[in-house]
Amino acid sequence: MKHLTFSSHYARAVVWGMAQLGLDCDSLLRERGIDPQLLHQPKARIPTDQFIRLFRLCWKVLDDEFMGRSSHPCRVGHFHLMGALVVHAPNMSEVLRQSIRAYGLFSDDLRFSLRYHNDEVELSLEHRHPELDPDSFLVEWLLMVWHRLIGWMIGRKIVLSHATFQHSLPSHFDEYRFVFPCECHFDRERNSLFFSKNYMSMPVTRSAAEINEFVLNSPRDLLIWTDEDNSLSTQIRQLLEAQDEARLPTLAWVAEHMHMTSYTL
Secondary structure, three states, rough: OOOOEEEHHHHHHHHHHHHHHOHHHHHHHHHHHHHHHHHOOOOEEEEEEHHHHHHHHHHHHHOOOOOOOOOOOOOOOOOHHHHHHHHHOOEEEHHHHHHHHHHHHHHHOOOEEEEEEEOHHHHHHEEEHHHOOOOOOHHHHHHHHHHHHHHHHHHHOOOEEEEEEOOOOOOOOOHHHHHHHHEEEEOOOEEEEEEHHHHHHHHHOOOOHHHHHHHHHHHHEEEEEEEOOOOOOHHHHHHHHHHOOOOOOOOOHHHHHHHHOOOOO
């Protein structure tokens, strides 16, 4: 991951809120060892360590987890408070229910909601003042954060079937394959992520100590999403790779070793 970089589009989006306040962003960046020239180059890539420092700079200067993109700041610490609450939930369904309730208390501008469609769940985010988020960065960021957080809570990478966005196809669409690794549709009614409802019954596997460490490292663990995890797909892959037989084992055999039914698997 040491060679991972991020589009300068996202770097400009992070500092947008500070620029709206008339702050000398270039000086602030230099003080943190971030080259401001990179932000002004449309095709530039920002190294991981600088990008993480950029986020932390914005949060510290603005004391706003919404980075100046809502009518009222969401003071730094709200995300940690929500995480400390939902880590005690029994399963992902309750994690989402409590998280949605918490965000409803944090802000009147941003509203998460859940809808069920047969075998799928739709997690949606509405920004009630989209003029404060002109490039839809906050909407993209929060959807990504929630997708990765709830997956982290249950120790699974949540596979998205597709995603929809109210904004038009953006110029940085190439980055979506890393942020939203699924089929994406634009100019739609809602900003939504779609995934299997089977995830909803999966238990929370994290502890209060782990959520504290997760937040302390933020946004590193949200931005850097590696395959070095304990997801179901990784566990199955490791199980199959360990077999010496010439033929792959049956679905029933794998399900038994994963302690679940074939249908669930």
